[in-house]
Amino acid sequence: MKYSSACAFAILAAALGLLGCGKEQTSSSELVVKIGSVAPLTGPQAHLGKDNDNGARLAIDEVNATGVTIGGKKVKFELISEDDQADPKTATIVAQKLVDQKVNAVIGHLNSGATIPASKIYHDAGVVQISPSATAIPYTQQGFKNAFRVMTNDEQQGKVLGEFAVKQMAAKKIAIIDDRTAYGQGLADQFEKAAKAGGAEILAREYTTDRATDFLAILTTIKGRQPDLVFYGGMDAQAGPMVKQMRSLGLNAKFLGGDGTQSKEFIKIAGADAEGVTASTPGLPMEKMPGGSEFLKKFESKYGKIQIYAPYAYDAAMTLVEAMKKADSVEPAKYLPVLAQIQRNGVTGPIAFDAKGDVKGGAVTLYQVKGGNWVPLQTMGQEAPPAADAQPAADGKSPLSAGY
Amino acid sequence: MDIFLQQIINGVVLGSIYALVALGYTMVYGILGLINFAHGEVVMIGAMVALAVINALSGTALPGPVIVLLGLLVAMPTCMALGYGIERIAYRPLRHAPRLAALITAIGVSIVLQNSAMIIWGRQYITFPPLLPIKPHFIAGAAISDLQIFIVLLAAVIMVGLLFLVHRTRLGRAMRATAQNAEVAGLMGVNINTIISITFVVGSALAAVAGVMVSGYYGLAHYYMGFSLGLKAFTAAVLGGIGNLGGAMLGGLLLGLIESLGAGYIGSLTGGFLGSNYQDVFAFFVLILVLVFRPSGLLGERIAERT
Numbered sequence: 001m002k003y004s005s006a007c008a009f010a011i012l013a014a015a016l017g018l019l020g021c022g023k024e025q026t027s028s029s030e031l032v033v034k035i036g037s038v039a040p041l042t043g044p045q046a047h048l049g050k051d052n053d054n055g056a057r058l059a060i061d062e063v064n065a066t067g068v069t070i071g072g073k074k075v076k077f078e079l080i081s082e083d084d085q086a087d088p089k090t091a092t093i094v095a096q097k098l099v100d101q102k103v104n105a106v107i108g109h110l111n112s113g114a115t116i117p118a119s120k121i122y123h124d125a126g127v128v129q130i131s132p133s134a135t136a137i138p139y140t141q142q143g144f145k146n147a148f149r150v151m152t153n154d155e156q157q158g159k160v161l162g163e164f165a166v167k168q169m170a171a172k173k174i175a176i177i178d179d180r181t182a183y184g185q186g187l188a189d190q191f192e193k194a195a196k197a198g199g200a201e202i203l204a205r206e207y208t209t210d211r212a213t214d215f216l217a218i219l220t221t222i223k224g225r226q227p228d229l230v231f232y233g234g235m236d237a238q239a240g241p242m243v244k245q246m247r248s249l250g251l252n253a254k255f256l257g258g259d260g261t262q263s264k265e266f267i268k269i270a271g272a273d274a275e276g277v278t279a280s281t282p283g284l285p286m287e288k289m290p291g292g293s294e295f296l297k298k299f300e301s302k303y304g305k306i307q308i309y310a311p312y313a314y315d316a317a318m319t320l321v322e323a324m325k326k327a328d329s330v331e332p333a334k335y336l337p338v339l340a341q342i343q344r345n346g347v348t349g350p351i352a353f354d355a356k357g358d359v360k361g362g363a364v365t366l367y368q369v370k371g372g373n374w375v376p377l378q379t380m381g382q383e384a385p386p387a388a389d390a391q392p393a394a395d396g397k398s399p400l401s402a403g404y
Numbered sequence: 405m406d407i408f409l410q411q412i413i414n415g416v417v418l419g420s421i422y423a424l425v426a427l428g429y430t431m432v433y434g435i436l437g438l439i440n441f442a443h444g445e446v447v448m449i450g451a452m453v454a455l456a457v458i459n460a461l462s463g464t465a466l467p468g469p470v471i472v473l474l475g476l477l478v479a480m481p482t483c484m485a486l487g488y489g490i491e492r493i494a495y496r497p498l499r500h501a502p503r504l505a506a507l508i509t510a511i512g513v514s515i516v517l518q519n520s521a522m523i524i525w526g527r528q529y530i531t532f533p534p535l536l537p538i539k540p541h542f543i544a545g546a547a548i549s550d551l552q553i554f555i556v557l558l559a560a561v562i563m564v565g566l567l568f569l570v571h572r573t574r575l576g577r578a579m580r581a582t583a584q585n586a587e588v589a590g591l592m593g594v595n596i597n598t599i600i601s602i603t604f605v606v607g608s609a610l611a612a613v614a615g616v617m618v619s620g621y622y623g624l625a626h627y628y629m630g631f632s633l634g635l636k637a638f639t640a641a642v643l644g645g646i647g648n649l650g651g652a653m654l655g656g657l658l659l660g661l662i663e664s665l666g667a668g669y670i671g672s673l674t675g676g677f678l679g680s681n682y683q684d685v686f687a688f689f690v691l692i693l694v695l696v697f698r699p700s701g702l703l704g705e706r707i708a709e710r711t
Binding site for chain 2: 041042046050205208211213214224237244248265
């Protein structure tokens with residue numbers, strides 16, 4: 001037993017060392033503002049989670065490097081990253097943990113299924129929350145004044161996808177699969193509604209989970225119904241193997257997905273079978289985003305390839321900081337009204353929120369894999385800039401012009 | 405009919421994959437009475453190490469199966485060393501501790517391995533280059549590839565090989581003696597520590613084979629893949645009777661078939677009341693039923709005899 005107790009001492013010593021380092025040293029003139037960043041950093045969606053976290057971190061690092069003064073004090077922003085494992089239960093635990101740590105605001109979570117239960121905790125604690133990527137409709141329908149998102153919700157995306165499937169892809173017989181998460185199910189429901197309205201027939205509605213890797217059983221059932229298009233509401237980690245398994249079964253229907261599918265990782269996983277797959281992401285294509293190319297350069301030099309949502313996480317963080325600067329306060333009670341009225345040019349486009357906390361403007365871009373890359377096909381939906389709603393900006397300046 | 409045949413093929417292949425992993429669980433359990441929860445992670449490490457070699461070689465002129473074999477030849481010793489290390493560091497000091505302590509240690513080892521793999525190989529999915537014969541043959545409308553046939557055969561061959569090892573060799577006799585009564589076996593001149601180490605080393609070599617097969621079949625590996633795979637394989641081992649090699653094979657095949665047929669037909673059988681989202685519920689319902697009527701699993705008499 002000698003060496004096991006030696007081990008225990010080593011672990012204890014290491015833990016104490018970590019605790020020692022964790023203690024902050026702050027001078028009285030400097031104000032430390034804690035901002036939480038939550039995404040799945042472990043588990044099957046860890047690659048997407050790290051992408052979001054890096055997006056937020058890039059923004060916070062930039063702000064800290066330039067130096068910000070709020071309320072006469074120099075402010076240092078501190079990003080606290082938490083891992084919700086894309087799991088609703090873990091999401092509420094880390095949300096409570098962040099609230100207990102007295103964070104000022106939260107950027108997150110990534111998944112709608114995690115964002116919605118966590119938002120109740122932030123709401124009750126008066127913490128401001130901006131999700132970069134939760135698109136399920138119910139998130140902003142709970143009447144929470146502190147909940148925002150910078151990505152268009154699934155009502156619009158599902159509608160665009162449904163119309164695109166019926167009109168442009170000429171699908172008549174459609175099979176739908178979803179992963180039973182708030183996001184996947186919600187998107188699939190909206191898609192189904194729009195596709196039915198467009199006159200398509202829904203042959204099958206099958207289900208999987210956000211941890212599965214084998215889809216042969218449901219795909220075989222779908223093959224028996226002979227659809228000409230398969231729609232998947234879920235993430236890339238499932239969509240990739242799903243497309244491969246479809247082709248291995250000899251099921252040659254077209255494949256269509258939402259923003260969870262439209263990642264670099266999807267193409268990597270599906271390999272040659274990714275070719276011709278279509279998927280949508282709310283917002284504009286990267287190269288058409290006002291600050292897209294510049295952001296791409298900054299991000300890739302530091303963290304490597306972007307998956308999907310990093311620019312949105314960056315915008316969420318920048319919007320928060322902007323609101324605090326404008327309100328000249330880091331108190332949620334003071335900067336929240338400013339945030340609700342904010343008008344700014346983000347990397348992803350103009351950012352302004354409606355009364356529910358949804359980002360204004362409803363552009364959705366469809367992409368197709370061609371030659372191993374996502375190529376934008378077309379941008380659908382109204383590209384309504386904040387100006388269209390003619391709401392006066394909080395600072396009295398004219399609303400932003402409508403470039404995109 | 406072709407759809408039904410396809411579902412059977414899906415189920416048998418999935419079941420063989422479960423069986424490949426379940427054999428490793430059941431072998432360690434049979435000798436030590438320890439549920440080695442880290443086994444799923446050893447499978448993952450096997451896949452990761454093999455893929456590192458395979459991806460490095462995939463540009464060369466070597467034929468695909470040879471590259472995969474080379475990957476396996478590197479992964480196997482790595483996993484064997486890992487299995488030896490796990491037993492030496494995590495389980496041996498606890499051999500006389502209550503069973504619960506060993507079980508918790510096993511879970512701890514699994515978390516350590518998972519996070520180490522995340523640090524080494526990152527959070528990204530690692531793809532398996534298309535080296536293996538996955539072009540489907542169509543038999544009566546149902547698709548099956550050479551790789552799928554190979555996986556089913558491999559699981560069967562490994563099961564037979566293990567049965568031979570345990571029941572027909574000197575080493576196997578020592579293993580069975582250790583399982584029955586370690587102290588007495590020690591008095592009879594069996595080096596118990598060596599036997600248990602060998603058990604872990606063989607189990608880990610199997611894990612490497614399973615890891616390469618699973619990542620080749622699904623075309624990807626991820627640091628998280630061992631967790632759910634391990635859980636399903638453990639379920640299969642329990643279903644068949646944990647500790648029984650034939651039971652692991654039977655349990656794996658059965659679980660694969662139940663999942664596949666359940667997901668395929670539960671919707672139409674219940675008139676759309678239950679959908680394919682109930683596929684896991686269905687599989688675990690069968691497990692509960694089996695355990696209610698046969699608590700030691702389908703082929704699990706041997707454990708009952710021994711204790």
